[in-house]
Amino acid sequence: MRVERRVLKKDEGEIKLIPQSLDDIWHLQHIIDKGDLISSYAWRDISNSTDKIRPDKQEKKKIWMGIDVEETKFHKFSNRLRITGKIRTGTDIGQYQTLNIEPGSEISIFKERWKKDQLERIDDAVKASNQPKVIIITIEEGEASVGILRQYGIDESFNISLSSGKSGGESKRTEFFADLVKQTVNLFSEGTKIIIAGPGFTKNDLYKYIKERHPQLVDSIILEDVSSIGVSGYQEVLRRGAIEKIINEDRLSKETRYIDILLREIATDGLAAYGMVEVKKSNEFGAIDTLLILDQFLRDKRDLSEDIDSFLNEIEAKGGRLIIFSSDFEPGKKLAGLGGIAAILRYKIS
Template sequence: MQIKSREQVEGGRERVEVVPESIDDLWHLQYVLEPGDRVAGDTTRRIQRNDEQMRDTGGEREPMWVAIAVEDIEFHKFANRLRVGGEIVACSREDQLGFHHTLNVEERDELSIEKRFKPDQEARLEEAEEATENPDVAIATVEEGAAHVHTVAQYGTEERATISGPTGKGDFARDRSELFDELAAVLDRMDVDAIILAGPGFTKQDALKHFEKNNADLTDLITMVDTSAVGDRGVHEVLKRGAVADVQQETRIESEAEAIDELTRRIAEGAKAAYGPEEVNKAAEYGAIEELLILDDKLRKERGPDGEWALDVDDIVRTAEQKGGEVTVFSSEFPPGQQLSNLGGIAALLRYRLE
């Protein structure tokens, strides 16, 4: 996610100009936006007069800029777009004011968002921005005598290193460990969450064995993938097979799974845990929350008109944070989030047990 500008506007609101660069960014935005926000961007629209009769434009939509007061937000995962609907409150054509319009936001569309941002919404924007600026997956492609290292951001790849070394073959061959040591040094310097080790033949397996003996800290990060080539072609094969997306998803799932496993263990033992809005709210007021766990869908629903809780979800989050608790928003897309949903969509790991 690109955040192009930020500025304070009237009424204590903030205006942020963003450019989503991936489907992940659109997914994040659905949890940043809520009814009452003001969202603006370029769009197309069939012109409508005040008498609500459609003017004949030959079936073509006309380009214009609109700002809408948000009423509904819907993420269309398989259409790769975010639909944001509401009443037009500003427009490059004044005769369109007051009509309902839906902005279809896609990758690379510039969007202006004006609202009072809540802490978790700020965190989502920061997470999406950091994911673009700081790649979290490295792809190392290896063959006899050569290795290449690429990083993967949410949008595209970048070559970071090309290494040549001995093949270990021939009468005067030098040990291949020189190549593997240099590759390990490059990977060690990179702050990534996961490494995909790919390439043809058995060289990658030999590299992994070398790392296991000499660079054990790398081995836990490595996933191996077979490819027919190295370098750009090898990276293309890795991406085509969906290996990077799988690793990125597993990284988030692993973090959420650890938290939910700890929660269920504590619940089973009657230890330091709480779940459900009433119990969690009580823990927040006592300052007992070490980590608040809340489901993204539940957070969004409880902020809207269809919320089911008698308690204000933002009050719970705010109180937990003010008293030193961390807040983790779980994705409803992954199994740990589904487990949290079964517990009411909100739970907490506590500093001490509540009586």
């Protein structure tokens, strides 16, 4: 994310941004609220009054316009955020317009009240743009799953299996490695890091294959032991701190660590509360050390005009920390199953 302009007076004002990746588009979904004034370029039909033969002829022009947000939709597979609302500035005032925001788009966000977590999210996105891309290969004999670390989760890119058949032996295994590496290289860019993880020795054999055939990739590789591949394998990689060997603790590693702590406390009837009723009660006693809240839960509360932000500010004023979970990855899904909000406590309350 790149910040082009920031003009704030207290909590009110405009921030102009240029998202640079799919991660940035995802961040914007959780920064933009209903009622915000969002401005960007859009194509509109403009009548050509100078055309005497066809006075009603329409032509499309790219126009900078602002809309009052009514709806946002994140389309991960088309790399865009669609923002819909009535036009406030530009042309055709009062009509509906959808702004399609993609990496490289200019977007201005004006809010009457910027929330603390929204400003922090912009700062996080700016910092993350300077961090290396991370590819995670989870592999066992004859099967591999490959994903890219995003700020909202592990985006699984492809799965590959060793072709079946009684003959072939080592040549088929070599072909499997070759196909796996070829597809992985297509995801690779300058500065990319690769984590190869899995049970047994297959990951070591893959590393040897890469060292022999693609020595330029070797310095980018970290090996990690995990017990399975796919989604559970990705989670193990995060738990084991492999990402922190490459970059400072990212939001996903933090979410994984804290959901594990929470679930352990719940299982032992320890220092945990979950669901809005229990969390509110814990806050009344000043017992909250760390609040875990789902991004979609927070967004829904804000859309319903519930004063969730005063509640969060109260927790922070009492010394509590706030961690916002992505609803798109496993830790967030586990938190959703607990009501979307939970807390790790300083002490147990009755």
